[in-house]
Amino acid sequence: MITFSDKQLKTPKMARPVYLVTGGMSKFARAFPDKRQEELCIDALTEAAEFIGMTPYELKKYIHTAYYGHFADHFGDQLLGEAAMHDRLGLDPLGNVGIKTGGATGGSTLWEAYKTVASGYSDCALAMGWERMDEVPTDEGNNYISFAADKDWETPLGHIYTGYYAVMAQRYWQIYGKEEDSFRRTMAEIAVKNRGYARMNPHAQGPMKITVEDVINSPVVAYPLLALDCCLMSVGAACGILADEKTAFELTDHPLRIDVAAGSHTLRVADRRNMEIPLLPNETKEQYADLGERFPGGDRYPGFTGFLAARMSAYYAYRMTGIHDPTEDLDLVELHDAFTISDIQTYEDIGIRPYGEGRTYVESGDCYHTNPNTGAPGKLPANLCGGLIGCMHAVGATGIMQVIEVGQHIWNRWAEMHSDEGKWKRFGREKPADWTDLQVKGAKRGLAISHAGVGSHVTCTILQDPNHTLEGGMFE
Amino acid sequence: MSCEDENRGTVKVINNRYKPSGHFHYGSPNTPILNEMGKLLGVTNPRDITHIHSYGGEAIFFESLSKGKLLATRCDNPLCESHLSIYEPFRIHCPDCLVKATVLDITDLAKRTATVHSFMITERTGAFNTLEVPIKFVNVEFDGVCTILMGYLSLGNPKIGMKLLPIFNTKAPTYTILDISWVPAGTPESELPQNFTF
Numbered sequence: 001m002i003t004f005s006d007k008q009l010k011t012p013k014m015a016r017p018v019y020l021v022t023g024g025m026s027k028f029a030r031a032f033p034d035k036r037q038e039e040l041c042i043d044a045l046t047e048a049a050e051f052i053g054m055t056p057y058e059l060k061k062y063i064h065t066a067y068y069g070h071f072a073d074h075f076g077d078q079l080l081g082e083a084a085m086h087d088r089l090g091l092d093p094l095g096n097v098g099i100k101t102g103g104a105t106g107g108s109t110l111w112e113a114y115k116t117v118a119s120g121y122s123d124c125a126l127a128m129g130w131e132r133m134d135e136v137p138t139d140e141g142n143n144y145i146s147f148a149a150d151k152d153w154e155t156p157l158g159h160i161y162t163g164y165y166a167v168m169a170q171r172y173w174q175i176y177g178k179e180e181d182s183f184r185r186t187m188a189e190i191a192v193k194n195r196g197y198a199r200m201n202p203h204a205q206g207p208m209k210i211t212v213e214d215v216i217n218s219p220v221v222a223y224p225l226l227a228l229d230c231c232l233m234s235v236g237a238a239c240g241i242l243a244d245e246k247t248a249f250e251l252t253d254h255p256l257r258i259d260v261a262a263g264s265h266t267l268r269v270a271d272r273r274n275m276e277i278p279l280l281p282n283e284t285k286e287q288y289a290d291l292g293e294r295f296p297g298g299d300r301y302p303g304f305t306g307f308l309a310a311r312m313s314a315y316y317a318y319r320m321t322g323i324h325d326p327t328e329d330l331d332l333v334e335l336h337d338a339f340t341i342s343d344i345q346t347y348e349d350i351g352i353r354p355y356g357e358g359r360t361y362v363e364s365g366d367c368y369h370t371n372p373n374t375g376a377p378g379k380l381p382a383n384l385c386g387g388l389i390g391c392m393h394a395v396g397a398t399g400i401m402q403v404i405e406v407g408q409h410i411w412n413r414w415a416e417m418h419s420d421e422g423k424w425k426r427f428g429r430e431k432p433a434d435w436t437d438l439q440v441k442g443a444k445r446g447l448a449i450s451h452a453g454v455g456s457h458v459t460c461t462i463l464q465d466p467n468h469t470l471e472g473g474m475f476e
Numbered sequence: 477m478s479c480e481d482e483n484r485g486t487v488k489v490i491n492n493r494y495k496p497s498g499h500f501h502y503g504s505p506n507t508p509i510l511n512e513m514g515k516l517l518g519v520t521n522p523r524d525i526t527h528i529h530s531y532g533g534e535a536i537f538f539e540s541l542s543k544g545k546l547l548a549t550r551c552d553n554p555l556c557e558s559h560l561s562i563y564e565p566f567r568i569h570c571p572d573c574l575v576k577a578t579v580l581d582i583t584d585l586a587k588r589t590a591t592v593h594s595f596m597i598t599e600r601t602g603a604f605n606t607l608e609v610p611i612k613f614v615n616v617e618f619d620g621v622c623t624i625l626m627g628y629l630s631l632g633n634p635k636i637g638m639k640l641l642p643i644f645n646t647k648a649p650t651y652t653i654l655d656i657s658w659v660p661a662g663t664p665e666s667e668l669p670q671n672f673t674f
């Protein structure tokens with residue numbers, strides 16, 4: 001579709017508010033030769049239970065249905081892995097379902113659990129996501145991932161998914177980045193920032209202390225994408241517990257309001273047609289009238305440079321929660337930084353910056369925990385866990401991990417969950433001598449974007465402290 | 477039995493039923509995965525399988541590539557908001573009204589107007605890749621077509637805005653999307669890769 005009816009653009013109205021009660025995650029790594037997937041999922045569920053002072057046994061008594069995000073059956077060579085996991089978690093005979101939306105699987109899993117609680121079907125639901133990407137060699141892994149593209153029209157072309165994405169990066173790089181060295185440095189800053197933040201995260205797989213020059217000098221993967229512009233391939237698990245108000249406050253004194261919305265776009269980038277830009281609350285049609293003049297070639301929307309699915313997930317989510325301007329209304333975000341350049345594209349799709357101006361979110365210092373230009377707190381810190389570039393991309397777990405990370409800031413428990421010496425030791429990782437507390441002080445509201453491939457599915461999750469919800473939301 | 481077997485599986489369709497013959501799967505024994513102490517951690521699971529796949533309504537598109545023709549489709553439903561939109565990739569049905577679209581031969585249009593919308597060059601590939609590295613993808617736009625076909629460039633270096641010509645594997649077709657490739661406008665026939673013609 002390229003035009004949308006009022007019915008299609010309706011703001012979702014849930015039957016009752018939904019709360020994130022707790023969440024947890026496993027260690028993330030490239031490979032776990034000594035662990036089955038269920039061991040990692042049990043680690044995640046145990047962390048979630050302990051976070052609210054319960055045992056997994058006690059927490060399980062509240063769970064009424066379960067939602068399992070696990071994308072690539074091929075990797076684990078197991079169909080119905082969700083059923084196996086449900087049994088290993090000892091949750092039979094409760095209803096459960098598997099969710100698969102590529103890189104957005106984690107976010108989509110939360111979306112399903114959210115709707116179940118909002119509808120009244122369940123008062124408490126488990127959203128658990130994982131991925132096992134270490135059971136084939138990397139080139140076979142690339143082949144399997146390429147089957148998430150169209151198997152007749154794209155996969156035979158190199159069996160390399162990064163390539164299908166890189167053609168979009170190329171177009172953004174030339175039109176909006178204008179192939180400038182300064183834009184290259186801005187991309188590299190994201191890679192440096194996210195890997196640097198990953199150093200403070202014991203769960204993270206890819207911490208690195210590097211410079212912009214290190215990124216710029218890293219090998220070309222698919223120009224303009226360099227090796228250090230790209231995210232990790234990971235194994236691990238993450239889970240969240242969602243509940244209605246009554247159950248949430250039985251489980252904890254501090255549940256967070258959660259809302260999730262989703263959008264989609266063509267599986268093949270090839271099939272994208274031109275359309276008008278669906279506007280977010282902080283945008284006007286007039287501001288984009290000269291986009292093609294300011295950025296020659298940029299008059300085609302979404303073209304290869306915008307993610308319509310991300311735009312639509314924010315379109316719904318902002319109206320559901322009363323967000324007018326994400327930079328003003330939110331305190332932090334976790335974005336799907338599969339590549340540094342897609343991170344910049346997403347700033348525009350979700351209205352942190354207008355189309356064409358994504359780079360200024362980085363260059364202003366707003367995206368940092370501490371603004372490097374001013375030394376003051378960043379206006380809207382992004383990816384403090386390290387993101388997909390520094391922390392992990394265990395596909396089915398990623399979108400859930402991001403939401404738990406945002407939650408830990410709003411709960412004001414980020415330092416507790418990231419500084420614990422026991423956890424660093426248990427994960428066999430050395431806590432850096434310069435470990436820094438990245439808690440966003442006074443965080444009340446945050447957002448996480450979960451995104452699939454070239455943009456086929458995107459979810460936008462909003463977390464809010466229930467005492468500081470925005471006006472204009474569904475229940476306000 | 478090795479997977480290099482001459483008798484690897486092939487399929488015919490008789491009376492709209494699949495008639496497979498030959499070997500569709502090859503197994504070999506699994507092997508233990510041990511750590512440096514000789515402790516068992518897991519096993520390998522080798523296997524080789526031939527899948528069967530129907531192109532359905534797109535079969536005409538793939539068959540035509542082997543004859544040097546690029547087919548597209550157009551919505552001819554006057555009641556549709558996308559009436560007269562032309563699609564490449566070929567779509568069996570209009571994405572808006574879902575009426576069966578009309579098949580068009582756009583080979584000449586492609587020869588006249590094919591232009592690089594975007595591109596990508598990479599040395600990296602996945603298992604089973606058959607293209608030469610570095611791979612050069614080109615996303616090709618055509619005048620009057622509302623979508624942008626992805627393909628690969630066989631000669632030269634891609635650039636946004638560059639004019640291209642389609643070439644077709646007519647001599648030894650694979651009946652896959654690899655049977656169409658692209659070369660810079662002005663390339664003489666003598667320089668085309670093996671098995672390809674204009």
Ligand SMILES: [Zn+2]
Binds near residue numbers: 552574
């Ligand atoms: Zn139509």
